[in-house]
Amino acid sequence: MSRPAYRRPEYQKINKDLFVLTYGALVAQLCKDYEKDEDVNKYLDKMGYGIGTRLIEDFLARSCVRRCHSYSEVTDIIAQVAFKMYLGITPSVTCNNASRNEFSLILDKNPLVDFVEELPAGRSSLCYCNLLCGVIRGALEMVHLSADVSFLQDRLKGDKVTEIGITFLKKLDEKKYRRKK
Amino acid sequence: MADAVLFEFLHTEMVAELWTPDPDPGSGGQKTCPSVLESMGFRVGQALGESISLGPSLPCPALPSPALPSRLPRDTPAFREELDVLKFLCKDLWVAVFQKQMDGLRTNHQGTYVLQDNSFPLLVPMASGLQYLEEAPKFLAFTCGLLCGALHTLGFQSLVTASVAALPACKFQVVIQKP
Numbered sequence: 544m545s546r547p548a549y550r551r552p553e554y555q556k557i558n559k560d561l562f563v564l565t566y567g568a569l570v571a572q573l574c575k576d577y578e579k580d581e582d583v584n585k586y587l588d589k590m591g592y593g594i595g596t597r598l599i600e601d602f603l604a605r606s607c608v609r610r611c612h613s614y615s616e617v618t619d620i621i622a623q624v625a626f627k628m629y630l631g632i633t634p635s636v637t638c639n640n641a642s643r644n645e646f647s648l649i650l651d652k653n654p655l656v657d658f659v660e661e662l663p664a665g666r667s668s669l670c671y672c673n674l675l676c677g678v679i680r681g682a683l684e685m686v687h688l689s690a691d692v693s694f695l696q697d698r699l700k701g702d703k704v705t706e707i708g709i710t711f712l713k714k715l716d717e718k719k720y721r722r723k724k
Numbered sequence: 725m726a727d728a729v730l731f732e733f734l735h736t737e738m739v740a741e742l743w744t745p746d747p748d749p750g751s752g753g754q755k756t757c758p759s760v761l762e763s764m765g766f767r768v769g770q771a772l773g774e775s776i777s778l779g780p781s782l783p784c785p786a787l788p789s790p791a792l793p794s795r796l797p798r799d800t801p802a803f804r805e806e807l808d809v810l811k812f813l814c815k816d817l818w819v820a821v822f823q824k825q826m827d828g829l830r831t832n833h834q835g836t837y838v839l840q841d842n843s844f845p846l847l848v849p850m851a852s853g854l855q856y857l858e859e860a861p862k863f864l865a866f867t868c869g870l871l872c873g874a875l876h877t878l879g880f881q882s883l884v885t886a887s888v889a890a891l892p893a894c895k896f897q898v899v900i901q902k903p
Binding site: 556557558560561562564565566568569571572586590593594597598601629630674 | 738
């Protein structure tokens with residue numbers, strides 16, 4: 544299928560802005576619908592989960608990644624391939640514990656907050672980008688990995704960095720993998 | 725860079741979670757209040773209308789704020805004609821947002837325009853033909869708001885509705901409101 548020649552740089556930017564602006568409108572709408580920050584956060588996570596369960600297919604089709612053999616590899620791929628592909632950023636990865644199932648993604652830049660300077664008054668517990676946590680969680684579940692994903696630090700809340708924590712909950716089932724081959 | 729696919733996924737999820745049926749389906753012609761999806765599309769359309777027409781992207785608060793006033797003076801030469809604006813929407817806005825131009829534009833030269841898209845990207849993944857015809861309007865609400873918001877930024881009040889005869893083709897009807 545030939546690609547239309549509509550790749551002028553300003554149109555690509557508009558395209559990225561479209562997603563960021565739509566996301567902002569979504570958060571604004573949820574803030575209208577729900578008084579409590581936790582409810583908005585939960586809803587964003589739930590929507591993200593729904594997106595993640597479908598995005599994973601798109602990701603696997605586009606990226607042709609090899610099968611992973613450790614949580615560390617999985618996290619690297621999320622940071623270096625997935626984030627790069629969809630958001631144009633590459634968070635750095637750190638491992639937080641000796642059993643190597645807790646990781647952090649440190650986001651230096653975050654395009655989702657391009658147009659957001661600060662959280663609105665009275666919304667200090669809002670995790671503005673919580674959709675991302677749901678997306679990661681949903682995508683991982685579709686490849687049989689169960690994980691808790693949440694924001695550990697958030698620049699919008701005054702922290703120095705924005706940090707997403709991923710805790711893998713179950714061991715990768717080796718037997719399942721072999722059967723799939 | 726963020727792919728168009730991210731917007732499509734987000735849009736699909738928004739439709740699934742936020743679409744509400746018209747409270748008064750018997751209202752016939754005029755719609756009384758825009759749906760949630762249309763309002764969101766309107767906000768986005770306002771911001772995009774500015775970005776595209778003025779060039780560099782202008783910061784736009786994404787969180788709750790008063791409605792943005794139109795920043796373009798009404799007599800901006802390039803857009804003095806209504807038809808110019810609609811052509812701009814069909815070409816530049818549609819290409820920027822959906823990577824394709826609108827396939828057809830008709831008008832009665834009295835403020836009503838029909839924009840025809842023969843393969844609307846938000847409907848293409850759903851089906852081809854009459855399957856899901858009932859569901860299709862949900863996937864057009866946001867875009868109706870987007871058109872309305874972009875027109876608002878460019879100085880025009882409008883009513884935008886959409887109709888689908890067979891997926892993935894759809895028509896957007898734009899009625900410019902005289903002040």
